[in-house]
Amino acid sequence: MVTAVSTTEQDRARVVAAEVADPEMPMLTIADLGVLREVRVDHEGVVVVTITPTYSGCPAMATIRADIEYDLRAHGFTAVRVDTVLSPPWSSDWITPDGRRKLREHGYSPPGPAPTRTGGPIPLTLAAPPRDVRCPHCRSATTELVSPFSATACKALYRCRDCLEPFDHVKEI
Template identity: 65%
Template sequence: MVTTLTDRDRAHRAAAAVTDPELPMLTLEDLGILREVRIEEDGTVAVWITPTYSGCPALAEMRVDVDRAVRAAGFAQVEVRTALSPAWSSDWITDEGRRKLSEHGISPPGQAPARTSGPVPLTLSPTRTVPRCPLCGGADTEELSRFGATSCKSLHRCRSCLEPFEHVKEI
């Protein structure tokens, strides 16, 4: 079956507009979770997504939401597939996604640690960054908890304005 670029674009737009269940101000495209959308020879729309964390509990809901959105765009056959390699990186969050995080009081991640091929080096010292406050912009912040409401966020407080905020971890 020959498909047009228009069909692929329409399917991509539908999948890209799906919002993250844990960060609903962001789309899967904003987060860099949406990897690829392809229309197969038999007309099936294949969508690849990558979880932010292996075992992310939101992945099942994302799959259902993507399937529903692509079907609503007029496609009868949809397969949502999981791509685990390469692993998701917080560097994949778009500039628009980072802006939306800040606007909603969540500190966006800094640059992710460099990844090398081969064995993963063991680091015994902390690798945590000190995020700026998304509310006042202050740099004097402290970590209150390494784990926030979700595994991909930590909880911090600004020492300048005293407001707590979440920070998306660098991965």
């Protein structure tokens, strides 16, 4: 049976999916992060949500998928499918201005511009790329890398040399 797709239902589904929180940084939604790529209702009435992980091996993706399905079903959508796409790969440039503001407000240093790639192989570097990292607490630029990895692979641990507070920096990807 083929049903007409209601723009209103598609818009409503997008609002619900866009509000799903990131399980690792719950102050952000998947829309804030740019992980949510598309929400549509297909010709059979199935809500199809397309997401792109921040990393291809991101452990939060299973939870995000389950949360999308749960929230949509809780709002009356009975047929839901979540698709994952890896191309183009997620970029930290996809984090919205509101998402960057939320990161700062919650003690995270948001990423700077993502590195530009011109094609070809990605060069192997053994040192962390230089970053202009400001302390989210006092806004000082006098910060130091403590560890290239924090609680998750998408963050690095820094410390401010002025206020001495540690903080996570969301990496540029």
